[in-house]
Amino acid sequence: MRRLAEVLxxxxxxxxLEVHTELTTLETKMFCGCRLSHDDEPNANVCPVxxxxxxxxxxxxxxxxxxxxxxxxxxxxxxxxxxxFYRKHYFYPDMAKNFQTTQGPVAFCxxxxxxLEVSGIGAQERPDGTTERTADGSYVTPIRILRIHMEEDxxxxxxxxxxxxxxxxxSESLVDYNRCGAPLIELVTEPDLRTPExxxxxxxxxxxxxxxxxxxxxSLEHGSMRCDGNVSLRRRGExxxxxxxxxxxxxxxxxxHDALEYEICRQAEVLEGGGRVYQETRHWEPxxxxxxxxxxxxxxxDYRMYPDPxxxxxxxxxxxxERCRARVPELPDAKxxxxxxxxxxxxxxxxxxxxxxxxxxxxxxxxxxxxxxVAPTVANVVVNLLPGHVLSAAQVSGLSNLLAxxxxxxxxxxxxxxxxEGTDADPERVVDERGMRQSTDVGALETIVDEVLGRCADQxxxxxxxxxxxxxxxxxxxxxxxxxxGNPKLFNQLLSQKLGE
Amino acid sequence: xxxxxxxxxxxxxxxxxxxxxFTAVEVARASLDAIAARDGxxxxxxxxxxxxxxxxxxxxxxxxxxxxxxxxxxxxxxxFKDNMNLLGTRTTCASRMLESYESAYTATCVQRMLDAGVIxxxxxxxxxxxxxxxxxxxxxxxxxxxxxxxxxxxxSSGGSAxxxxxxxxxxxxxxxxxxxxxxxxxxxxxxxxxxTYGVVSRYGVVAFGSSLDQVGPFGRRVEDxxxxxxxxxxxxxxxxxxxxxDCEQDYLAHLDDPIEGxxxxxxxxxxxxxxLAPEVRAAMQEAIGKLAASGxxxxxxxxxxxxxxxxxxxxxxxxxxxxxxxxxxGVRYGYQEPGCTALSEQLSLSRAHGFGVEAKRRQMLGAYLxxxxxxxxxxLAAQKVRxxxxxxxxxxxxxxxxxxxxxxxxxxxxxxxxxxxxxxxxSDIYTISSNIAGNCGISVPVCLGAQSGLPIGAxxxxxxxxxxxxxTFARALERACEMEGAVxxxxxxxxxxx
Numbered sequence: 001m002r003r004l005a006e007v008l009x010x011x012x013x014x015x016x017l018e019v020h021t022e023l024t025t026l027e028t029k030m031f032c033g034c035r036l037s038h039d040d041e042p043n044a045n046v047c048p049v050x051x052x053x054x055x056x057x058x059x060x061x062x063x064x065x066x067x068x069x070x071x072x073x074x075x076x077x078x079x080x081x082x083x084x085f086y087r088k089h090y091f092y093p094d095m096a097k098n099f100q101t102t103q104g105p106v107a108f109c110x111x112x113x114x115x116l117e118v119s120g121i122g123a124q125e126r127p128d129g130t131t132e133r134t135a136d137g138s139y140v141t142p143i144r145i146l147r148i149h150m151e152e153d154x155x156x157x158x159x160x161x162x163x164x165x166x167x168x169x170x171s172e173s174l175v176d177y178n179r180c181g182a183p184l185i186e187l188v189t190e191p192d193l194r195t196p197e198x199x200x201x202x203x204x205x206x207x208x209x210x211x212x213x214x215x216x217x218x219s220l221e222h223g224s225m226r227c228d229g230n231v232s233l234r235r236r237g238e239x240x241x242x243x244x245x246x247x248x249x250x251x252x253x254x255x256x257h258d259a260l261e262y263e264i265c266r267q268a269e270v271l272e273g274g275g276r277v278y279q280e281t282r283h284w285e286p287x288x289x290x291x292x293x294x295x296x297x298x299x300x301x302d303y304r305m306y307p308d309p310x311x312x313x314x315x316x317x318x319x320x321x322e323r324c325r326a327r328v329p330e331l332p333d334a335k336x337x338x339x340x341x342x343x344x345x346x347x348x349x350x351x352x353x354x355x356x357x358x359x360x361x362x363x364x365x366x367x368x369x370x371x372x373x374v375a376p377t378v379a380n381v382v383v384n385l386l387p388g389h390v391l392s393a394a395q396v397s398g399l400s401n402l403l404a405x406x407x408x409x410x411x412x413x414x415x416x417x418x419x420x421e422g423t424d425a426d427p428e429r430v431v432d433e434r435g436m437r438q439s440t441d442v443g444a445l446e447t448i449v450d451e452v453l454g455r456c457a458d459q460x461x462x463x464x465x466x467x468x469x470x471x472x473x474x475x476x477x478x479x480x481x482x483x484x485x486g487n488p489k490l491f492n493q494l495l496s497q498k499l500g501e
Numbered sequence: 502x503x504x505x506x507x508x509x510x511x512x513x514x515x516x517x518x519x520x521x522x523f524t525a526v527e528v529a530r531a532s533l534d535a536i537a538a539r540d541g542x543x544x545x546x547x548x549x550x551x552x553x554x555x556x557x558x559x560x561x562x563x564x565x566x567x568x569x570x571x572x573x574x575x576x577x578x579x580x581f582k583d584n585m586n587l588l589g590t591r592t593t594c595a596s597r598m599l600e601s602y603e604s605a606y607t608a609t610c611v612q613r614m615l616d617a618g619v620i621x622x623x624x625x626x627x628x629x630x631x632x633x634x635x636x637x638x639x640x641x642x643x644x645x646x647x648x649x650x651x652x653x654x655x656x657s658s659g660g661s662a663x664x665x666x667x668x669x670x671x672x673x674x675x676x677x678x679x680x681x682x683x684x685x686x687x688x689x690x691x692x693x694x695x696x697t698y699g700v701v702s703r704y705g706v707v708a709f710g711s712s713l714d715q716v717g718p719f720g721r722r723v724e725d726x727x728x729x730x731x732x733x734x735x736x737x738x739x740x741x742x743x744x745x746x747d748c749e750q751d752y753l754a755h756l757d758d759p760i761e762g763x764x765x766x767x768x769x770x771x772x773x774x775x776x777l778a779p780e781v782r783a784a785m786q787e788a789i790g791k792l793a794a795s796g797x798x799x800x801x802x803x804x805x806x807x808x809x810x811x812x813x814x815x816x817x818x819x820x821x822x823x824x825x826x827x828x829x830x831g832v833r834y835g836y837q838e839p840g841c842t843a844l845s846e847q848l849s850l851s852r853a854h855g856f857g858v859e860a861k862r863r864q865m866l867g868a869y870l871x872x873x874x875x876x877x878x879x880x881l882a883a884q885k886v887r888x889x890x891x892x893x894x895x896x897x898x899x900x901x902x903x904x905x906x907x908x909x910x911x912x913x914x915x916x917x918x919x920x921x922x923x924x925x926x927x928s929d930i931y932t933i934s935s936n937i938a939g940n941c942g943i944s945v946p947v948c949l950g951a952q953s954g955l956p957i958g959a960x961x962x963x964x965x966x967x968x969x970x971x972x973t974f975a976r977a978l979e980r981a982c983e984m985e986g987a988v989x990x991x992x993x994x995x996x997x998x999x
Contacts, residue, residue, distance in 0.1 A: 052828040053605050054594070055586050055705040059743045087824050089871075091848055098827035173844070304871035306880060309712035309821055311743060 004261050007268040008195065009127045011233045014241060015193035015260060017202060021210055022153060022224040023067050023183040024217045030152045030183040031058030031101065038222065042176035050181035052096030057310050060085075064183040065108065065314070067215040068150050069324040071185055072109025074209050074331055075145055079321050083108050084313040085150075088303040093175050094154040101308055102186075107149035108314070114205055115142050122197035130194070130236075143202055144190035155180035185215075191230070191241070196260035200253050203227055207253075208332045208355040220251050229260050232277070233267045242267075243277045247291060249284045259284035263291050335360060343367065343375035349383050362386075365393030370400055377404040385410075385417055395420050398427035406487050407437050438487040442494070445478075445486050449494045452477045463499050471495055506531040506997040507668025507988045511577045511725040514671060515618070518561065518576040523999045525561035525576035529554045529620045531997045532578035536622065536669045538996030544644050545654075545664035547583050549623040550590050554578075557620045572618030574732055578670040579619040582627050582661050584707040585674060585716070587611050594707050595639035596629045598829050598836045598855035608705020609739045610674060610716045617732035622670050625660030630826065631676060631709045632859045633657050634684055634925055635916075640857050643916060646689060647989030648955055652913040655685030658719070662689035665719045668988040668997065672729050673719045678710045679814055680908070680932025682717045683944040683960055687908035690946045690956025690987055692726045692975070693719045695932075697965045698939035699746040700730075702739030710821040711744075713814075713936040721986050723945065723976045727752040730968065748966065755969050760977045761796030765789075765961075766901035769801055776927070778911045780950035784957040785907055788947045791981035792905065797974075802897040802904060806889040810934040813890070815926060816870055816883035817937070823867025831855065862922065891938040898940075898964035903974040905961055907931050908944035912955040931960060940965040943975045946984040956987075 026036055032049035048056035072079050086104035118126070119138030126139070133139045156179050161171030187206065193199045207218045207225060218225045232244035245267070247259045262284075267277050282291040307313075330338070335354035339345045345353075353363045359382060366378045378400040386396070399416060402408045408416065408431060416427050416436070431437050452474060453460055459470040471492065478491040506528065509517070518525050533551055540546050561575050581587060584594045586604040593599045607615070615621065628638040636644045636659025644659045646652040647667040654663040658675025662685035665673050675682045677695035686693025694717045701716040708714060718729035730752045738747040771777075772785055793799050831837035831851030838854060841847035856864070870879045897904060910928060919925055935942040944958035959978060963971030979985050 048606050051833060053834070054592060054599065054602065054707040054828075055584075055608060055703075057704050057708075057742050059741060089824060089827060091827070091830065093830075093832045093844070096828065096833065098830060099824055302873050304823075304868065304873075304876075306820060306824070306871055306876070309710075310708075 001265040001269050004125065004196070004265060005127075007265050008125060010236060011264070011268050011271075012236050012238070013194055013260070013264045014191045014232050014234065014244075015196075015199050016191035016230045017187075017189045017193065017199060018228045018230070019187045019203065019206060020226040021185050021187070021216050021218065023064055023185065023215050024224045025214055026061065026063050026067065026183055028061055029181040030061050030064055030150070031181055034181065036182055037178065040178060042174070042178060045178045046180070050096060051177055052098070058101060058308075060311060061183060064150065065316075066324050066327070067183070067213070068108045068148060068185045069316070069321060070213050070328050071187075071210060071215060072112065072148050073325050073328050074213055075109070075112040075114055075148070075187070075206075077109035077112030077145060077148060079316065080106050080108060080110055081316050082106070082313055085308040085311045086305045087308045088305050090301070090303060093173070094157050094180070096155070096177060096180055100152060100154065101311070102151035103149035104305060104307065107147040108316075109148035110146075112145035112148070113142055114145065114202065115140055116198060116201050116205065118198060118201060122195075122201065125195035125197045141192075141194075141198065143192045143198070146188045146190050148185055148187045151184050151186060153179050153182035153184045196257040196264070199229060199260055200257040203256055204253055204355070205332070212329060212331055212357045214329075214357070220253065223251070226250070227256055229256060231260055231263050231267070233264065233271060243279050245277065245279065245291075246281045247284055248281055248294065251286075255284055255286055258286075258289060259291055262289060266291065339379075343379070345376055345379045349379045352383055353379060362393055362396060366396035366400060369394050369397035371404075374400050374404045381413070385413060389417055389421050391417065391421060392424070395425075395427055402428060402431060406489055407431065409438065409484075409488055412436055412438075412484070435485070438485055442490065445482070445490055446494060448478050448481045448486060449491065449498060452481060453495075453498060460499065471499070504999045505994070506535060506578070506671075506999055507993060508986065509671070510722055510986070511574060511671050511720065511728050514577050515571065515573065515575045517999075518565065519571050521565075525558035525565075525620065526555060527999055528576045528578060529558035531999050532620065532622055532670060535667075535995070535997030539647075539667045539669055539992045542645060542650050543647050543663050543667045543669070543992070544642050545625055545660040545667065545669060546580065547593060547595065547624050547626050547641060547660070548590055550587075550621055553587075553589050554620045554622050557615070561618060561620075572616065574614070574728060575618035577619050577672060578622050579614055579672045579674070580622040580625050580661070580664050580670045581611055581673070582658050582675045583624040584627060584631055584676060585611050585624075586705040586707075587621060587624070590624050592624070592707065593641075594630045595627045595641060596856065596860065597640045600640070600836065602834055606705060609702035609741060610706065610733055613733050613735055614674065614729070617735065619672070619732075625658070625664055625673060627660055628657035629857045629860050630707070630822070631657040631678060631681055632822070632863050634680065634928055636660060636685070637916060638857055638859045646913045647992050648690060649913065650991070651915050652955070653688070653916055655688035655909065655913065657681040657685075658693075659685045661719050662686050662691055662693060665689070665691045665721060666989045667992040668721075671720065672725055674716055674729075675719055676706055676709075676714055676716050677932075677936065678713045678818060679936050680929045682719065683908045683932050683942055683958070684929070686719055686944040687946070687958030687960070688913040688956070690958070690984070690989065691719050691721055692723050692943065692945055692979070693717065694726050694730065694943040694972075694975075695935065695941060696730065696733075696968050697941040698936075699744055700748045700941075700966070700968055701733045702742040702745045704739055704741040704745075708821075708825040710818040711825060712821060713818060715936070721988065723972060723979045723985075724753070724756060726943070727756050727972050727976075730972070746966070748968070750969065752969050752972050755973050756976050758973045759796065760792070760974060763797055764800045764901040765792050765797045765974065766800050766802035766897055766904040768804060768807075768904065768906060770803075771807075771906050771931070774910070774930075776910050777907065778950075780952045781907050781910060781912065781957055783951060784948050785905070785959060788959040788978060788982065789905060792978060795977050795981050797977070800901050802900055804890070804893040804897060804934065806886060806893050807934045809886050810890055810937055811926060811930060813883040813886035813937060814929070814933045815866070816879040817887070819863045819867035820871050820880055821867070823864045823871065826856075826860065826864055829855065859922070887937050890934055894938045894940055894964070902967070902970055903961045903963050905959055908958040908960040912950050912953045912957060935962050938965075941968045941971050943971055945975050945978050945982070946987065947978065947982045948984065
């Protein structure tokens, strides 16, 4: 198969996403009072309603409606004042009533839009000349959202006795109804995405947005956020859409990118070989980095959709929508811009911190506890040191103050982090107790520099011959000689001075 | 004091217990005794819940002994259509599919009756899943009309109407999707009311047509029905049924209000309709005369779209039925075909062998009507007709407080004498439109047919949520017709002494 970059020069990929998000932060299911939980014993959280017992009726969870309206507001959707639930029929044991309660032609949220900022290597997936770019090669592309609708999740089925948990060859199928009736929102994009990177970024943006709204834990790995990608190819310049395939089993942002990349290249090979792309559902196999056909979709299923007579149409009041709007917190883009504007962060750092509400809260807490002007150092700590560790905002602030004062090196900061992690120790006090504070006594450092220059005549000669890089080696020697207490920046300055003389 | 249970109004049962004339356990035993003596012929019951009945009665007697205030229907014998869940009983919907299904919880309507102090005597026969108007489609046995056991009691709540007409219980609950309370009430000579959609909670009542179903009471007196209605709305809106409304009130408060000068509508074309038995037409004329003699103004009104109501109903109801009955697949409960090795085989054979003919016919019809390409033509068209019929009623009820018409075009017919399902569907002509519009209706016995000697009911329909007004007119009609409290003669006097 040809590589993506080559394929996309000849072909335009048309990609749309369907993203299911379970509203995991709610306490109860969509239409009954059962607890929402993934950790309980199978079939612990069930009742007559979600088990579809005779005579049971659904009662909508108002908090779930608030969540979807917030999602719609955050993605610039039109909030439909009147919409209703429909019944979608299919016979399968994962849906206790043999119909799923979902929405019809009008969803709670319609016609939204997110503007994607694509930069870095990912921006190169789009061939030059197909979009307007800034000097650094990045571009902004609007992605329209068709709708976000509310529905209930199906039960989890476990097939036992067959291969890889698949139904084929299984001797028994077990059903766990804990998830049956869990509140789910489905977002459908217009087919506006053109590269796997754009799809990955869109998904990342959506995940960050929903996390910030606090409506879900958004775990792709554990399935609380699930994404199906649809892709078709057409020759550049063509306006007709090609036949699409649908990608399932995407459980990470990387999988989404890689599955689309594989599928685009596969379709190109099929089409270039004179073959035909079949409308089908394909399964992404991450271990073998390929998609395989699951089932053909030649004819549309007839779900016999009709308005659910047990659930009256929703008439959302202005007051309700405004209440939801008031609950939408500062979103990642606005937060990023504020970090750049007020704190002078680098755009990339600002975007990374703003994308995760927990990280952003820690960052802001640490900045508030630090001296003025330290924010970029706090950002540096948060972005480059902290991933994988848990520190309090005060500790992050302490580390950042030390770094900003050149009292410790970055390497020492890493060491210090491991010492204070999991305790309530103050990094500044630990540094003093352990004598880790770097010396800024120029006189003492000069003595060390002179000693090092004296015994490293080879490197001094190399430097004078134009190899400026040996300064790094010399700084290292100074650090060693000072047993790590010297300030490397000062050493560097002193060395450059003396070598330049 | 000696009394016959089947002659006592519900109020006197409760008052007798309160006064110490008899105990609730004695009432429960009298009711069990009447069932034992009469139900062999009538076959209204699918299950008699003797233990539950005696336990409830014992609680009432203990409460009285402790000097506690008694609830309004304390000790009144009641039974429930078998599509209503009651813990401790099976809920079969008269279907093989649910033959051994034990209720997992208690329906709100049943619970509210229990909270009002009733004694639960058991579960009553019905057409399978409420599809029918004879009770002959019960998978277990037919029910016989207590007035003439060769005849049907009507349906689908035939067991409920028959148990009350036979004097086995004082009150019964039924459900009405297209006339399933009012038609059997008429055929069995008792009072049966379909309240306005939303007045009584549907939670725990196995759904047939969710937008049409409504639970209501049967009694031998309008007053008993009003008492039961008050119990059904006590506590207000049921938060488990999102279509239910807060209608808490005392339906006895205005029961005996005069109707002088108030308007009752009639629809002349309906009274001249083909297929209306002459003795039923005569009974309607007589009832109109008596209402007029009571001071009501008789006003001609029109429901021009009523002629399309049967067509609309048989487009809407099967769609909802198909969808509501989809859950019966034998996976979690209910009939499961033994020996299957594939899921699809198990699903289809369980459904093929668990459901009877009419239940399958309605579901097949619904599956067809909802399929793509067909949906717009029938389901959507029927919804438009629904809007038109609702508007017709609004216009009519701007002029009158109640509309009088037959409940059924004929008196009770013999088992098996009508075999064409379409002919049976057409017998719902007078009742269906109020389910479509969602307003209230009640059937009140007005006389025995001049030819047949069988009971004939007149139906009064009222505007949505004016259920109390409807009961006022029903009580006035009852007073004028002097049919109050009638027990089918063949049953009266058999067992049930207090």
